[in-house]
Amino acid sequence: MGDAVELQVAGRTVRLSSPDKVFFPERGYTKLDVARYYQAVAPGILRALRERPTTLERYPDGITGEWFFQKRAPKGMPDWIPTAHITFPSGRSADEMCPTEQAAVVWAAQYGTLTFHPWPVRRDDVDHPDELRIDLDPQPGTDYEDAVRAAHELRAVLEEFGVRGWPKTSGGRGLHVFVPIEPRWTFTQVRRAAIAVGREMERRMPEQVTIKWWKEERGARIFLDYNQTARDRTIASAYSVRPRPNAPVSAPLRWEEVGVAHPQDFDLATMPARFAELGDVHADMDDHAYSLEPLLELAARDERDHGLGDLPYPPEYPKMPGEPKRVQPSRARAGEEGPAAS
Secondary structure (H helix, E strand, O other): OOOOEEEEEOOEEEEEOOOOOEEEOOOOEEHHHHHHHHHHOHHHHHHHHOOOOEEEEEOOOOOOOOOEEEOOOOOOOOOOOOEEEEEOOOOOEEEEEOOOOHHHHHHHHHOOEEEEEEOOOEOOEOOOOOEEEEEEEEOOOOOHHHHHHHHHHHHHHHHHOOOOOEEEEOOOOOEEEEEEEOOOOOHHHHHHHHHHHHHHHHHHOOOOEEOOOOHHHHOOOEEEOHHHHOOOOOOOOOOOEOOOOOOEEOOEOOHHHEOOEOHHHOEOOOHHHHHHHHOOOOOOHHHOOEOOHHHHHHHHHHHHHHOOOOOOOOOOOOOOOOOOOOOOHHHHHOOOOOOOOO
16 A cells, blocks of 8 residues: 655644555545645635534545444544534533644544534534534435525525525535524524524525425425534535545535536545635635524514424434424324334
């Protein structure tokens, strides 16, 4: 696999073993290619990860080998990478790594990390999110262009309620829109705001957007996945490499690029040049922190005037106060009860 190499990253030396190990057979990209990619975009991905508990999606033998999510900080992690203690819905807890230096990202790449999944909190307050993350997920019969149309309407909805979103590609067919918020609200409240946004989107684009949790009800529409705001649900960070044959990356976009750029434009080979030319196009996100009050007021009106309360949580979550029956509609019609996977 070749001799180990040492990479210099913002004043630290990171040792990379087996640099010639192939991680993306279709394109021939190696472990060293992945590490050098993260070296090239390090300031951008650190902005997305800084101080955030981060789950690592690891592929030690490349995308054709076994893989796993690592939530607990890896053994042997350098003492210059801090951690945060987080609690999962199950009641279990863990110490997760919280990158504070660019070298932490390249260090994780040494262990086969392709995708970084940061929590929407900072390590000094792990119970109050500072981002509202909206996932526009194309369902069968829809594509990226449908997600683009939904994203532009979402932008208008957010601005009407006094907040601004920053868009990025998912690295697949979807789009993500992140809203920096004041860390004043719980996960439950942030999720309630996401549901309110989703319902407003449904009212405006009923044939194009849905927040129906059960797949059998979604149809050929863009699913606004409100449960991505639940505790322990994460979204791939900006600049993360995704485990697909062409090594796509989750690319931050300016709004004028949404609908012009395409996900295939951004991969492990092309993003470094874009970053070198433009820098991090989301660099100003941390300069803002919006209030959720207008969206929570919308949620309250939906409940008061239309009887629209909570929606189902994912199947692995404990039953939540005010949650409707977590049962698939077709099973409910058949007289069955109990959880079912979405």
